[in-house]
Amino acid sequence: AQSVTQPDIHITVSEGASLELRCNYSYGATPYLFWYVQSPGQGLQLLLKYFSGDTLVQGIKGFEAEFKRSQSSFNLRKPSVHWSDAAEYFCAVGSYNNNDMRFGAGTRLTVKP
Amino acid sequence: GAVVSQHPSRVICKSGTSVKIECRSLDFQATTMFWYRQFPKKSLMLMATSNEGSKATYEQGVEKDKFLINHASLTLSTLTVTSAHPEDSSFYICSARDVGRKSYNEQFFGPGTRLTVL
Numbered sequence: 670a671q672s673v674t675q676p677d678i679h680i681t682v683s684e685g686a687s688l689e690l691r692c693n694y695s696y697g698a699t700p701y702l703f704w705y706v707q708s709p710g711q712g713l714q715l716l717l718k719y720f721s722g723d724t725l726v727q728g729i730k731g732f733e734a735e736f737k738r739s740q741s742s743f744n745l746r747k748p749s750v751h752w753s754d755a756a757e758y759f760c761a762v763g764s765y766n767n768n769d770m771r772f773g774a775g776t777r778l779t780v781k782p
Numbered sequence: 783g784a785v786v787s788q789h790p791s792r793v794i795c796k797s798g799t800s801v802k803i804e805c806r807s808l809d810f811q812a813t814t815m816f817w818y819r820q821f822p823k824k825s826l827m828l829m830a831t832s833n834e835g836s837k838a839t840y841e842q843g844v845e846k847d848k849f850l851i852n853h854a855s856l857t858l859s860t861l862t863v864t865s866a867h868p869e870d871s872s873f874y875i876c877s878a879r880d881v882g883r884k885s886y887n888e889q890f891f892g893p894g895t896r897l898t899v900l
Binding site for chain 1: 875
């Protein structure tokens with residue numbers, strides 16, 4: 670069965686600093702990988718997704734993620750964090766038919782002024 | 783495009799009553815919708831997969847008589863929490879797949895419904 674691990678429960682960074690959120694997955698077949706962001710009391714917004722091709726994926730709001738098959742990782746990065754990026758971030762893995770999408774536990778990002 | 787709405791956004795009810803939550807795909811048809819539950823500061827847990835015109839498929843440990851799901855049309859799925867109790871208080875999120883897209887069947891998420899049972 671597939672699973673997703675987000676090792677960091679809570680990360681604090683200063684505004685303007687770079688950010689990397691870690692995600693490791695376990696999946697027997699070709700993984701379809703996603704990063705979502707959730708603001709308090711809100712639904713999920715898709716930041717980016719990886720299905721195949723270029724392993725460096727660009728998303729919205731200046732985020733990118735790199736798929737590393739050898740490390741079973743799909744880490745999310747942003748070169749310069751803005752205060753509005755403070756939120757909960759979820760990594761998810763699914764299959765082609767996406768009937769069995771699984772989410773990581775989430776990483777809460779706090780941005781210091 | 784690919785917008786999913788949920789109604790209501792938040793609801794407070796008394797213990798023992800039933801609450802219905804609607805999930806609608808506004809600009810696409812969704813033969814499959816999903817219902818998730820999110821506890822405070824926790825991840826999303828899939829409760830059930832809802833297929834238009836057929837019975838929902840529930841995840842292990844989810845009471846199907848407690849959480850009734852109806853997917854009566856290609857744009858609407860409903861989740862009814864029957865005889866709600868305080869432990870049912872949670873954030874419920876639905877998602878839908880756009881079967882019209884030729885690419886991978888990505889899930890599009892609704893904004894969620896906050897249920898509080900007193």
